[in-house]
Amino acid sequence: MASILLAGGGTAGHVNPLLATATELRTRGHVVAAVGTAEGLEKDLVPRAGVPLHTVPKVPLPRRPSGDLLRLPRNLRAAVAAASAAMTDSGAAAVVGFGGYVSTPAYLAARRAKLPIVVHEANARPGLANRLGARMTDRVAVTFPGTPLRGATVTGLPLRREIADLATVLADAEAGPEARAAARAVAGWASDAPTLLVTGGSLGAASVNAAVVAAVPDLVARGVHVWHLTGQGKGEDALRAQAELPERVRGLYRVEEYSHDMATALAAAGAVICRAGAATVSEVTALGIPAMYVPLPHGNGEQADNARPAAGAGAATIVADQDLTADAVRDGAERMLLDSHAAEAMRAATDAIAIRDGAARVADMVEAALDQDATAGSSS
Known part of the structure; x- marks a missing residue:
């Protein structure tokens, strides 16, 4: 067994797969620690998971001339030294690096120490740190096919334990329907209720909220049950729309600003309308849920790239943010939930492309790198 240092931080997109991989490595008897910054989510999430955290200075890579660019060599040396100490x-x-600011000094320190490096890239469009790291190793794991990193192997995303466990349950012919029924019962709905989950993440998505609120009267009139997570502080319009529904169908529209139990909401879902972050796409696909993805309209377009493999396989559709109307929501929800032929085809497509053991695949890659290093060491 070996000691493995995991590098990643800044956002949940880096930290959650790091922690999922740490859990898998621990079950195999390895010892794990992590490097991160003192500012990102990792400062709370990693210690809470029982993983020792070594901090390194945050060193952004400036994209244009600035004082930060002049200070970069000195700052990077300090970060590499801290990573080496870790x-x-x-x-x-x-x-093992998962991207983010902290991965760059970790990769450089590992190369200097001649340690095996494994890179995992969550997004279809890789970030700067992982583009650098992929040049230092032949062990590169990616979530989505077509990710432009040399020699990459598709492993899927290391899933959070609660999502990985739920995916196993939902894929079971007997346990799956029972879990869905129990989740729908939380909302007071029947076990076979056609259920649409809508979420824009913890902060919500104004455009998604507006389109869904406008579509809700038609949806509930057709018997669609809508579980709408609006985002914190963004539930007012949805609650008003709920109050204006006829009393006989008002119970078909459940409004919450935030869910502390996403596993239950996802288990209840027969279809999802959501953004297309790498974790969201991976989790929704692993859970076998047909989806309408509405990628963020700004940034570098990576969310559309994340959703493209699922859409290409027939497991999802992609609707541009500017094209998301009440009609688009209604038509998409009815196709995913009320058209039995289309819904079954989409569910089958999710099963064909789902990767539910991403953490195990990445851990396999780590162990292969260790074995290769040990073999090389014994022959030298």
Whole structure:
């Protein structure tokens, strides 16, 4: 067994797959530690998961001339030194990077120490740190096919334990229907209720909320049950629309600003309308749920790239943010939930492309790198 140092932070998109991989490596008897910054989500999430966290200075890579660019060499040296110290303190035999600012110094320190490097890229469009890291190793894991990193192997995303466990349950012919029925019962709905889950993430998505609110009267009139997570502080319009529904169908529209139990909401869902972050697409697909993805309209377009494999396989549709209207919501929901032929085809497509064991696949890659390094060491 070996000590593995995991690098990643800044956002949940980096931290959650890191923690999922840490859990898998621990079940195999390895010792794990992590490097992160003192500012990102990792400062809370990693210690809470029982993983020791070594902090390194945050070193953004400036994209234009600035004072930060002049200070970059000095700052990067300090971050690499901190990452090197973390490797020494943890006795690391390999480094696994998940992207974010902290991965760059970790990759550079690992190369200097001649430790095996494994890179995992969550998004279809890789970030700067992982583009650098992929040049230092032949062990590159990606979530989506077509991700432009040399020699990449598609492993899927290491899923959060509660989502991985739920995916296993829902895929079971007997346990799956029981779990869906129990989740729908939480909302007071029948076990066979055609259920649409709408979420724009914890902060919500104004355009998604507006289109769904406008479509809700038609949807509930057709018997569609809508579980709408509006985002914190963004539930007013949805609650007003709920109050204006006829009393006989008002119970078909459940409005919450935020869910502390996303596993239940996802288990209840027969279809989802949501954004297309890498984790969202991976989790929805792993759970076998047909989806309408509405990628963020700004940024570098990576969310549309994330959703494209699922859409290409027939497991989902993509609707541009500017094209998301009440009609688009209504038509998409009815196709995914009320058209039995289309719904079954989409569910079958999700099953064909779902990767539910991403953490195990990445852990396999780490162990292969360790074995290769040990073989090379014994022959030298």
